[in-house]
Amino acid sequence: xxxxxxxxxxxxxxxxxxxxxxxxxxxxxxxxxxxxxxxxxxxxxxxxxxxxxxxxxxxxxxxxxxxxxxxxxxxxxxxxxxxxxxxxxxxxxxxxxxxxxxxxxxxxxxxxxxxxxxxxxxxxxxxxxxxxxxxxxxxxxxxxxxxxxxxxxxxxxxxxxxxxxxxxxxxxxxxxxxxxxxxxxxxxxxxxxxxxxxxxxxxxxxxxxxxxxxxxxxxxxxxxxxxxxxxxxxxxxxxxxxxxxxxxxxxxxxxxxxxxxxxxxxxxxxxxxxxxxxxxxxxxxxxxxxxxxxxxxxxxxxxxxxxxxxxxxxxxxxxxxxxxxxxxxxxxxxxxxxxxxxxxxxxxxxxxxxxxxxxxxxxxxxxxxxxxxxxxxxxxxxxxxxxxxxxxxxxxxxxxxxxxxxxxxxxxxxxxxxxxxxxxxxxxx
Amino acid sequence: xxxxxxxxxxxxxxxxxxxxxxxxxxxxxxxxxxxxxxxxxxxxxxxxxxxxxxxxxxxxxxxxxxxxxxxxxxxxxxxxxxxxxxxxxxxxxxxxxxxxxxxxxxxxxxxxxxxxxxxxxxxxxxxxxxxxxxxxxxxxxxxxxxxxxxxxxxxxxxxxxxxxxxxxxxxxxxxxxxxxxxxxxxxxxxxxxxxxxxxxxxxxxxxxxxxxxxxxxxx
Ligand code: SF4
Ligand code: SF4
Numbered sequence: 001x002x003x004x005x006x007x008x009x010x011x012x013x014x015x016x017x018x019x020x021x022x023x024x025x026x027x028x029x030x031x032x033x034x035x036x037x038x039x040x041x042x043x044x045x046x047x048x049x050x051x052x053x054x055x056x057x058x059x060x061x062x063x064x065x066x067x068x069x070x071x072x073x074x075x076x077x078x079x080x081x082x083x084x085x086x087x088x089x090x091x092x093x094x095x096x097x098x099x100x101x102x103x104x105x106x107x108x109x110x111x112x113x114x115x116x117x118x119x120x121x122x123x124x125x126x127x128x129x130x131x132x133x134x135x136x137x138x139x140x141x142x143x144x145x146x147x148x149x150x151x152x153x154x155x156x157x158x159x160x161x162x163x164x165x166x167x168x169x170x171x172x173x174x175x176x177x178x179x180x181x182x183x184x185x186x187x188x189x190x191x192x193x194x195x196x197x198x199x200x201x202x203x204x205x206x207x208x209x210x211x212x213x214x215x216x217x218x219x220x221x222x223x224x225x226x227x228x229x230x231x232x233x234x235x236x237x238x239x240x241x242x243x244x245x246x247x248x249x250x251x252x253x254x255x256x257x258x259x260x261x262x263x264x265x266x267x268x269x270x271x272x273x274x275x276x277x278x279x280x281x282x283x284x285x286x287x288x289x290x291x292x293x294x295x296x297x298x299x300x301x302x303x304x305x306x307x308x309x310x311x312x313x314x315x316x317x318x319x320x321x322x323x324x325x326x327x328x329x330x331x332x333x334x335x336x337x338x339x340x341x342x343x344x345x346x347x348x349x350x351x352x353x354x355x356x357x358x359x360x361x362x363x364x365x366x367x368x369x370x371x372x373x374x375x376x377x378x379x380x381x382x383x384x385x386x387x388x389x390x391x392x393x394x395x396x397x398x399x400x401x402x403x404x405x406x407x408x409x410x411x412x413x414x415x416x417x418x419x420x421x422x423x424x425x426x427x428x429x
Numbered sequence: 430x431x432x433x434x435x436x437x438x439x440x441x442x443x444x445x446x447x448x449x450x451x452x453x454x455x456x457x458x459x460x461x462x463x464x465x466x467x468x469x470x471x472x473x474x475x476x477x478x479x480x481x482x483x484x485x486x487x488x489x490x491x492x493x494x495x496x497x498x499x500x501x502x503x504x505x506x507x508x509x510x511x512x513x514x515x516x517x518x519x520x521x522x523x524x525x526x527x528x529x530x531x532x533x534x535x536x537x538x539x540x541x542x543x544x545x546x547x548x549x550x551x552x553x554x555x556x557x558x559x560x561x562x563x564x565x566x567x568x569x570x571x572x573x574x575x576x577x578x579x580x581x582x583x584x585x586x587x588x589x590x591x592x593x594x595x596x597x598x599x600x601x602x603x604x605x606x607x608x609x610x611x612x613x614x615x616x617x618x619x620x621x622x623x624x625x626x627x628x629x630x631x632x633x634x635x636x637x638x639x640x641x642x643x644x645x646x647x648x
Contacts, residue, residue: 016465017465017466017467017468018462018463018464018465018466018467018632018636019467019633019636019637019640020465021461021462021465022462022629022632022633022636023633023636025458025462025623025625025626025629025633026625026626026629026630026632026633027623027626028623028626029568029571029572029573029576030499030503030507030568031499031503031565031567031568031571032496032499032500032503034499034567035496035497035499035500040567046566046567046569046570046571047570049567049570049571051571052570052571065461065465066621067620067621068621068622104637104641104648105493105648106493106495106496106500107489107637108489108500108503108504108507109489109626109630109633109634110485110486110489110630110633110634110635110636110637110638111633111637112636112637112640112641112648115640263472264472264644265472266472267471267472267473268468268470268471268472271471272471273471273472273473274473277473278473314646315644315646316644316646317475317476317644317645317646319646337495338494338495341646341647341648342494342495
């Protein structure tokens with residue numbers, strides 16, 4: 001057995017905890033999880049059944065923790081996990097899972113399948129089986145500080161443009177600020193409007209905030225690839241900057257997995273609670289709304305809908321905030337049939353969008369969203385994750401669909417009232 | 430041994446033995462799972478684990494929104510055979526009588542015709558589930574030997590019991606021995622096979638709910 005395979009198997013063994021054992025023990029092979037997964041519903045290929053993606057981990061559990069598995073191992077009948085098997089499963093574990101967690105909501109016996117996929121990826125990457133796209137993104141994140149290779153000078157450049165645009169200074173490295181905002185590379189490069197949007201809103205609400213020149217990246221490729229060590233290193237950078245600047249809050253940006261990484265996994269990765277609080281930008285904006293510090297004017301007249309980023313809503317717990325905020329600026333906000341905690345993923349989460357090998361499958365999976373949008377007949381889609389946004393835009397373009405995708409923070413900033421809100425109606429799209 | 434001697438054995442020591450293995454085996458299985466433990470969560474919670482865990486145990490017992498034909502079939506056939514089995518087990522007067530002879534406790538039985546219906550429905554649902562296991566490509570791919578073995582172990586007590594009530598196949602005493610043994614094998618098999626899901630389902634659902642509840646999400 002090669003060293004890396006041994007390391008992979010050892011890692012998988014270490015990840016079999018009480019929940020995993022109870023899930024595998026309880027699975028009745030009913031197949032209901034298949035219907036929850038967009039990779040199955042859009043391909044009808046049984047191999048995309050969520051629990052099937054965990055077969056190697058299940059075999060290991062069976063060998064280690066069940067009477068028959070242990071007996072077979074003693075008698076020399078059991079087939080140990082092989083490198084070939086893990087290699088064969090690599091596309092199932094990475095390309096066909098966005099870690100959206102929808103399967104975990106529907107299993108009748110209560111299996112949290114995505115909890116196990118996250119663990120399975122730890123073993124896969126330890127054994128050396130992870131997609132090239134994700135490997136290089138993680139490497140860039142560790143060596144350069146961003147999965148897209150964005151360095152601070154690039155951000156500084158964008159900041160300059162934004163400052164010229166909005167006529168406000170973007171604070172960088174301000175010690176003693178209340179909030180430290182993080183960004184995703186995708187926002188910096190593709191949607192810098194986000195920076196301007198929060199700057200305008202914060203300025204009006206009198207929020208003391210800052211960016212950190214040495215830790216502006218919120219995304220965490222370590223989590224997507226499944227490497228806790230690397231993920232912890234990326235979290236440590238944020239923690240160090242927040243401690244250096246002595247902030248009370250770190251703001252997670254409009255990015256899904258960054259929120260999971262910072263809010264829910266971060267303290268566990270670094271092994272200690274944070275000395276600050278993590279707040280999602282939507283939570284903060286919703287607080288401002290409730291304190292009347294987010295006055296808006298005008299409403300979008302067209303019918304529009306909201307795409308729930310899985311990691312913010314179903315897996316993050318920020319569910320009602322975006323809806324309350326959107327209601328402020330939308331006259332005709334219609335929900336898709338499955339929304340909120342039962343939303344359908346865009347198809348690009350969990351590292352799928354970084355994995356070139358999965359490009360075609362991702363577009364096939366997007367058909368789920370296409371059907372949802374067609375059923376609703378809207379031409380405007382608001383979301384709160386830069387990665388969802390890119391994936392949605394790609395899918396819409398591929399399908400020649402005339403639907404505009406907007407970020408929520410920008411949409412709010414566009415409707416920000418200088419003084420008190422005025423009840424007018426505008427056409428913005 | 431004559432069939433009467435067999436009957437005395439399976440009703441007495443045989444039953445005690447299988448019950449003992451069942452209880453000890455299941456306790457071991459649950460303890461083994463529990464002691465695997467899980468890491469303490471250091472992230473600041475947004476909701477209660479306990480409450481959401483308990484809620485999930487309850488909510489997963491029903492249909493959920495957005496379910497497909499496969500889902501409805503699973504839930505309806507699942508309830509039919511589980512309930513068919515349990516009602517037959519608990520409300521046939523011979524079963525109650527046996528229980529009373531050990532413990533002194535008893536409760537009203539259901540009329541034999543009702544029990545026949547629950548047993549037949551149970552068997553019918555099990556047959557449907559088996560056919561579907563072959564017919565549905567998803568289920569067929571997921572299935573392993575234990576799915577089929579457990580199916581046989583579950584259907585046997587129902588079928589032999591029904592034959593017994595209608596005095597078919599074997600002489601009464603021999604059939605009764607076969608019937609009781611089939612139940613004892615089922616009992617012994619529970620802790621050692623995926624049949625243990627009848628208990629661990631509560632643990633799995635609880636963990637699922639607790640993990641989501643910690644983040645303030647109802648799962
Ligand atoms: S829905 Fe749950 S019990 Fe059914 S196959 Fe999937 S994981 Fe197993
Ligand atoms: S987490 Fe989402 S993408 Fe992954 S298996 Fe479950 S339903 Fe499918």
